[in-house]
Amino acid sequence: MNLTLLGPVAAPVAGALLAAVLPRRVAAWTSLLAAVGVLTTGIALAARTGHGATLADGLLRADALTAWLVVAVGAVATVACWAGVHHLADLAHRGALTPGAARRYLVLVQAFLACMTFAVMAANAGLFWVAVEATTIVTAFLVGHQRTRASVEAAWKYVVLCSIGVGIALLGTICVYAAATAAGPTPAGGLEALNWSYLNQHAAQLDPGLMRLAAGLVLLGFGAKAGLVPMHAWLPDAHSQAPAPVSALMSGVLLSVAFYGILRYKSIIDAALGPTYVRTLLVVAGLGSLALAALLLIGQRDYKRLLAYSSIEHMGLIALGTAIGGRLALAAVLLHILGHGLAKAVAFCGAGHLLHQVGSPLITAVRGALTRAPVTAGLFGLAVVALLGLPPFALFASEITLARAGFAAGLGAVVATAFLLVLVAFAAIARHAAGMLLGLSSVSPTSPSSAAEHPDTAPAPRRGLRWLPLALGLLAAAGLGVWLGPVQPLLDSAALVAAEGIR
Amino acid sequence: MHGATWVEQIFNLACGLLLLTAVGALWRRETSALIPILAVQGGALTVIAVLLASGHPDATEAMVVAAVVGLLKVVVIPLLLRRVRRLVRNARETRPLVNVATSLLAAAGLCLLAYAAARPLVAVAETPTARATPVGLSLVLIGFFLAATRHRAISQIVGLLLIDNGIAATAFLATDGVPLIVELGVCADLVLAVLVLQVLTARMVHTFGDGDLDDLRELHD
Numbered sequence: 001m002n003l004t005l006l007g008p009v010a011a012p013v014a015g016a017l018l019a020a021v022l023p024r025r026v027a028a029w030t031s032l033l034a035a036v037g038v039l040t041t042g043i044a045l046a047a048r049t050g051h052g053a054t055l056a057d058g059l060l061r062a063d064a065l066t067a068w069l070v071v072a073v074g075a076v077a078t079v080a081c082w083a084g085v086h087h088l089a090d091l092a093h094r095g096a097l098t099p100g101a102a103r104r105y106l107v108l109v110q111a112f113l114a115c116m117t118f119a120v121m122a123a124n125a126g127l128f129w130v131a132v133e134a135t136t137i138v139t140a141f142l143v144g145h146q147r148t149r150a151s152v153e154a155a156w157k158y159v160v161l162c163s164i165g166v167g168i169a170l171l172g173t174i175c176v177y178a179a180a181t182a183a184g185p186t187p188a189g190g191l192e193a194l195n196w197s198y199l200n201q202h203a204a205q206l207d208p209g210l211m212r213l214a215a216g217l218v219l220l221g222f223g224a225k226a227g228l229v230p231m232h233a234w235l236p237d238a239h240s241q242a243p244a245p246v247s248a249l250m251s252g253v254l255l256s257v258a259f260y261g262i263l264r265y266k267s268i269i270d271a272a273l274g275p276t277y278v279r280t281l282l283v284v285a286g287l288g289s290l291a292l293a294a295l296l297l298i299g300q301r302d303y304k305r306l307l308a309y310s311s312i313e314h315m316g317l318i319a320l321g322t323a324i325g326g327r328l329a330l331a332a333v334l335l336h337i338l339g340h341g342l343a344k345a346v347a348f349c350g351a352g353h354l355l356h357q358v359g360s361p362l363i364t365a366v367r368g369a370l371t372r373a374p375v376t377a378g379l380f381g382l383a384v385v386a387l388l389g390l391p392p393f394a395l396f397a398s399e400i401t402l403a404r405a406g407f408a409a410g411l412g413a414v415v416a417t418a419f420l421l422v423l424v425a426f427a428a429i430a431r432h433a434a435g436m437l438l439g440l441s442s443v444s445p446t447s448p449s450s451a452a453e454h455p456d457t458a459p460a461p462r463r464g465l466r467w468l469p470l471a472l473g474l475l476a477a478a479g480l481g482v483w484l485g486p487v488q489p490l491l492d493s494a495a496l497v498a499a500e501g502i503r
Numbered sequence: 504m505h506g507a508t509w510v511e512q513i514f515n516l517a518c519g520l521l522l523l524t525a526v527g528a529l530w531r532r533e534t535s536a537l538i539p540i541l542a543v544q545g546g547a548l549t550v551i552a553v554l555l556a557s558g559h560p561d562a563t564e565a566m567v568v569a570a571v572v573g574l575l576k577v578v579v580i581p582l583l584l585r586r587v588r589r590l591v592r593n594a595r596e597t598r599p600l601v602n603v604a605t606s607l608l609a610a611a612g613l614c615l616l617a618y619a620a621a622r623p624l625v626a627v628a629e630t631p632t633a634r635a636t637p638v639g640l641s642l643v644l645i646g647f648f649l650a651a652t653r654h655r656a657i658s659q660i661v662g663l664l665l666i667d668n669g670i671a672a673t674a675f676l677a678t679d680g681v682p683l684i685v686e687l688g689v690c691a692d693l694v695l696a697v698l699v700l701q702v703l704t705a706r707m708v709h710t711f712g713d714g715d716l717d718d719l720r721e722l723h724d
Contacts, residue, residue: 126681167663174681194681237722
């Protein structure tokens with residue numbers, strides 16, 4: 001078995017096994033090690049596939065697009081698992097952590113990582129589906145870990161809506177399988193008929209009528225898991241109730257991993273039906289997501305829900321970029337995936353620290369955070385600036401490129417509408433964030449929770465280090481926005497695979 | 504050709520049973536009645552899988568798939584559902600969002616819709632069994648309807664299982680079943696999803712004191 005291919009899946013599996021036996025503190029740091037393992041093996045994969053090569057062995061397969069997604073998972077996981085170490089320490093410090101709960105958390109997070117890397121590395125559309133559904137199952141208890149009414153509700157909606165949504169995608173996958181087996185002599189065992197490479201190579205022979213049905217089902221199904229309208233309703237609940245590092249992973253990369261399926265299917269469907277069909281569906285889903293997010297961001301009262309709706313906004317942009325198509329737009333989409341993942345992970349982890357300090361998820365409860373906790377609040381603020389698409393962060397570069405590609409492709413009206421909605425979202429987020437960060441500190445008798453929480457958290461152990469993962473994440477997001485450097489060839493090859501499928 | 508017609512008759516009977524049980528799940532308001540209905544439906548699905556496996560080019564693999572499906576849908580899932588039901592006593596759909604008579608009419612409409620939607624699938628597959636594919640899609644649509652219009656946690660789980668049975672039936676009828684390893688993965692996901700929902704139902708009963716989904720009103724915008 002090829003070690004480079006096995007690495008990204010093996011590292012979190014090993015992490016999960018170790019987390020099950022090691023003591024809590026060691027296990028927490030081991031989980032960071034496993035996340036770094038995913039990142040380094042992802043970089044190794046990128047080095048092997050960055051110039052257009054393909055690695056394949058058994059059920060696993062990697063090209064530049066795969067490597068890009070594995071790097072994204074690894075980078076976000078490094079931030080999230082590092083922040084997770086401090087998250088668990090905070091909970092333990094407050095006496096709100098049983099050893100069983102800590103172990104369950106660490107094992108499930110690693111299993112979650114393994115499912116995501118397996119999803120993007122699966123050679124087969126059927127196994128991709130299995131891995132995506134598995135992510136729903138392993139994250140269900142992470143969403144519902146608090147056992148309050150709200151978190152049980154969020155977990156229930158999450159599992160039911162996502163399972164139904166992904167079920168629709170399975171029906172679509174079966175339609176694709178039916179089309180592939182009808183298109184010609186099926187290879188023995190039938191498994192190969194669902195391989196991404198087989199589907200790409202035989203896309204022109206697939207029955208157009210059946211592919212039309214399949215395309216609708218696949219887009220709706222994986223779109224549900226990617227947080228796109230119309231099946232987005234689970235997202236704000238699940239992302240606001242999960243512990244901050246898990247929200248970081250779910251918002252930062254899980255949405256993109258589900259969207260990766262749409263990217264792979266798009267080149268296949270386009271070859272069978274021409275580009276307009278998927279483009280129309282994605283424009284509708286993208287604009288719908290942007291409009292919904294902009295509308296609900298305006299009156300938002302909960303800052304984790306604010307970040308969740310911002311994820312719907314960014315997934316809308318990613319869908320729109322994919323609708324535009326072509327190498328330039330897809331390079332922007334891929335850069336957006338990585339930049340959004342990093343910025344959103346930092347924002348959620350920063351929000352987790354704020355929640356821990358203030359004790360309330362309400363935006364109005366956090367006033368003047370910059371004067372009270374300058375480092376945490378400053379990092380949170382910078383992450384929000386990154387999410388708003390301001391320079392020097394990667395999202396600035398990707399959004400500009402996306403607009404350029406959109407106008408070049410003759411979708412000017414769509415792009416103009418989209419960026420009008422982005423502007424509304426920008427104003428809403430900026431207003432809420434400014435209120436949280438600036439102004440007078442609200443440590444007063446009127447907010448007893450923050451007053452009670454504050455002296456308790458001040459002497460927490462190893463406070464000095466907790467800003468480090470967030471700062472590193474921001475630095476990476478800013479670095480990608482300024483200078484792509486050695487990443488450029490990988491991004492170009494990945495965009496080529498996304499735009500034209502597997503040759 | 505006496506044997507062939509005999510096989511065909513069993514096949515048709517199983518397909519009819521699939522549809523009948525789906526409508527039956529809409530008709531009965533007692534949630535306790537849903538579990539045997541699902542078990543019978545699982546049995547019908549297994550019969551279809553076994554019949555198709557005998558004519559499959561790779562018969563042993565297809566038989567393994569049929570055995571796994573049978574074990575799962577007839578034994579494991581009903582067992583898990585019984586445990587969910589034990590959590591919520593006297594659970595009855597007292598006031599479904601859409602009343603039973605209207606639900607049955609809706610089911611008829613959904614079947615028509617399924618026949619229209621399944622046309623490309625029927626057209627592409629050459630096998631005579633593919634003509635029964637609309638039955639699978641009907642199950643999926645009726646499952647959606649059940650999950651959307653009922654208040655009880657267990658009803659929503661049953662809706663989810665109807666959808667899954669429908670997808671499995673579509674896979675068998677249109678393509679002779681998906682590859683073994685994919686089928687195993689799908690089955691594993693299904694069992695785990697039902698287990699997760701069972702635990703969540705227990706937590707819901709613990710925190711809300713009931714398995715009524717109307718209580719899920721904490722989170723909204």
